[in-house]
Amino acid sequence: MPKPPLDLTLYLVTGRELLPPGKDYYESLDESLQGGVTLVQVREKKADTAEFVEVAVKTIEICKKYNVPVLINDRIDVCLASGAAGVHLGQTDMPISLARRLLPPEAMIGISAGNVDEARAAKDAGADYVGIGALWWTESKQLVKDVLGVRGVGPLLDVLEGSSTKAVAIGGIKTTNILRSLHGAVGPVSLRTLDGVAVISAIVSSPRPKQAAQEIKSLVTAFRRSSPGIITMPLTLRTPESLKEGVVRLMARIRKDTPIIHQITNNVTVNSLANVTLAIRASPIMATTPQEMPDLARLCHALLINFGTITDKAGMLAAGREYNARKKPIVFDPVGIGATSYRKEAAKEILNTWQAAVIKGNPGEIGAMYGSSEVESRGVDSSGQVFSDPVKVVRDLARRERCVVVMTGREDYISDGLSVIRLSNGHSLLGDITGAGCMAGSCVATFCAAARLEVEEEWVGRLGRGDMLLGAAGGVLALSIASELAAARPDVKGSGTFLPALIDEVYNLTPETMMRRAKIEVLE
Ligand SMILES: Nc1ncnc2c1ncn2[C@@H]1O[C@H](COP(=O)(O)OP(=O)(O)OP(=O)(O)O)[C@@H](O)[C@H]1O
Numbered sequence: 001m002p003k004p005p006l007d008l009t010l011y012l013v014t015g016r017e018l019l020p021p022g023k024d025y026y027e028s029l030d031e032s033l034q035g036g037v038t039l040v041q042v043r044e045k046k047a048d049t050a051e052f053v054e055v056a057v058k059t060i061e062i063c064k065k066y067n068v069p070v071l072i073n074d075r076i077d078v079c080l081a082s083g084a085a086g087v088h089l090g091q092t093d094m095p096i097s098l099a100r101r102l103l104p105p106e107a108m109i110g111i112s113a114g115n116v117d118e119a120r121a122a123k124d125a126g127a128d129y130v131g132i133g134a135l136w137w138t139e140s141k142q143l144v145k146d147v148l149g150v151r152g153v154g155p156l157l158d159v160l161e162g163s164s165t166k167a168v169a170i171g172g173i174k175t176t177n178i179l180r181s182l183h184g185a186v187g188p189v190s191l192r193t194l195d196g197v198a199v200i201s202a203i204v205s206s207p208r209p210k211q212a213a214q215e216i217k218s219l220v221t222a223f224r225r226s227s228p229g230i231i232t233m234p235l236t237l238r239t240p241e242s243l244k245e246g247v248v249r250l251m252a253r254i255r256k257d258t259p260i261i262h263q264i265t266n267n268v269t270v271n272s273l274a275n276v277t278l279a280i281r282a283s284p285i286m287a288t289t290p291q292e293m294p295d296l297a298r299l300c301h302a303l304l305i306n307f308g309t310i311t312d313k314a315g316m317l318a319a320g321r322e323y324n325a326r327k328k329p330i331v332f333d334p335v336g337i338g339a340t341s342y343r344k345e346a347a348k349e350i351l352n353t354w355q356a357a358v359i360k361g362n363p364g365e366i367g368a369m370y371g372s373s374e375v376e377s378r379g380v381d382s383s384g385q386v387f388s389d390p391v392k393v394v395r396d397l398a399r400r401e402r403c404v405v406v407m408t409g410r411e412d413y414i415s416d417g418l419s420v421i422r423l424s425n426g427h428s429l430l431g432d433i434t435g436a437g438c439m440a441g442s443c444v445a446t447f448c449a450a451a452r453l454e455v456e457e458e459w460v461g462r463l464g465r466g467d468m469l470l471g472a473a474g475g476v477l478a479l480s481i482a483s484e485l486a487a488a489r490p491d492v493k494g495s496g497t498f499l500p501a502l503i504d505e506v507y508n509l510t511p512e513t514m515m516r517r518a519k520i521e522v523l524e
């Protein structure tokens with residue numbers, strides 16, 4: 001008998017202990033199948049064998065009505081006794097090769113994988129699918145050993161590329177984090193995406209499992225239809241001319257709409273950031289308290305998170321979640337990330353919680369994120385060193401972090417994982433004031449707000465909308481072109497007079513000047 005097709009789109013793992021009070025297990029199961037569940041795993045941790053078999057048989061009977069196969073957690077004997085379609089194994093359960101020998105040839109066998117080695121072993125053993133996790137910390141955590149995090153999934157998907165082993169993610173997936181989960185879990189090299197999601201409590205604990213299943217399934221299918229390998233724009237041909245025109249268009253949009261830019265930043269440069277934001281004609285709001293975040297995410301058009309003095313991690317985490325939920329851009333400036341291990345850990349936690357639209361840093365910061373020591377990381381300021389292959393660094397990091405990456409310096413490199421552009425404006429005086437990079441972050445956040453505002457239709461199934469590469473380029477160009485104009489002024493005598501002149505020049509910047517002065521190259 002040929003193997004039945006395996007549809008992992010919405011994989012329900014049962015958990016009778018998680019049902020809401022008064023809800024019958026079989027009733028809940030039937031409703032979730034009506035909502036579109038495509039595969040069911042019966043998971044019974046406490047039942048004895050007789051009860052497990054009984055639950056399995058009844059589950060199979062109900063699932064048959066919907067043509068949905070049933071797998072059994074761990075127990076080959078229960079699978080055989082109940083006539084289930086296959087098993088799901090843990091790493092410490094029976095090896096796949098042995099299970100294959102005991103089960104009929106058409107049986108489906110899946111296995112949990114929490115790292116690259118486990119994924120590779122599963123593929124080599126011919127697993128039909130791997131369950132990758134845990135994605136998030138969850139109430140049903142006893143199911144999985146360690147939290148892998150959304151950003152940990154990609155390398156496992158790369159390992160599976162080219163094989164027939166499918167992949168599903170598991171662990172804490174719910175409607176509020178599903179797009180974040182799917183968007184983040186993509187192979188950085190292969191751009192392979194998940195074949196579906198495994199859900200437990202988001203469906204089982206719901207008093208309305210049908211609606212819960214429908215909602216999750218529609219988001220998975222919408223994501224799948226949305227060119228999921230691509231980070232920001234559906235394929236766009238980039239030319240210096242189209243980028244310049246785009247930047248000027250965003251500038252006009254900023255002036256028309258005065259976007260509100262929420263900024264959680266350091267206490268060294270906070271005033272400069274508020275002033276530069278006003279100078280480009282946007283409206284800054286600096287706010288750090290977690291309780292304010294839902295209201296601010298509703299009100300504001302973009303969020304900047306600057307790590308400078310990292311005193312507000314709780315606010316950073318809360319804010320990012322809200323902006324992701326509203327599909328509004330977040331710019332992350334990991335200031336000094338290479339300097340302390342606390343910052344490195346905090347960045348990991350932050351980026352595993354929410355998805356940045358743009359990550360911006362100097363070569364030391366980007367190098368620390370990339371995991372390269374080619375460029376020295378010195379406190380918060382740039383060491384002035386550059387990478388031998390900056391194009392590879394920004395492109396690979398963008399693919400890995402699933403966002404646009406900006407690496408500032410004498411030349412700025414920007415990539416969305418597909419295109420790489422180089423901007424060559426700016427003046428060395430920017431390196432002599434504190435917060436030039438921080439101000440570039442505010443400008444990028446403002447242009448990204450405009451890039452989102454100019455797209456009216458929702459990009460269904462995606463975590464954001466608008467051309468974030470263009471937003472990033474616009475922000476960097478505004479500050480660096482203004483710096484050239486400021487440095488040339490006769491009243492500027494050094495770094496002290498340069499800072500206010502810089503704000504003036506941002507304030508007086510015209511679309512014509514931007515168009516004339518912007519030095520943009522498209523490298524890839
Ligand atoms: N030597 C230079 N020549 C031209 N432009 C420069 C130069 N150095 C920096 N810039 C520009 O200055 C801006 C800030 O980049 P920089 O790499 O100095 O940030 P940073 O080190 O993070 O700054 P800070 O930590 O002070 O905020 C960018 O727009 C970049 O293009």
Ligand SMILES: Cc1ncsc1CCO
Pocket residue numbers: 266268269308309335380434435437438
């Ligand atoms: C000097 C300094 N220290 C922490 S943040 C900051 C501003 C420049 O990034």
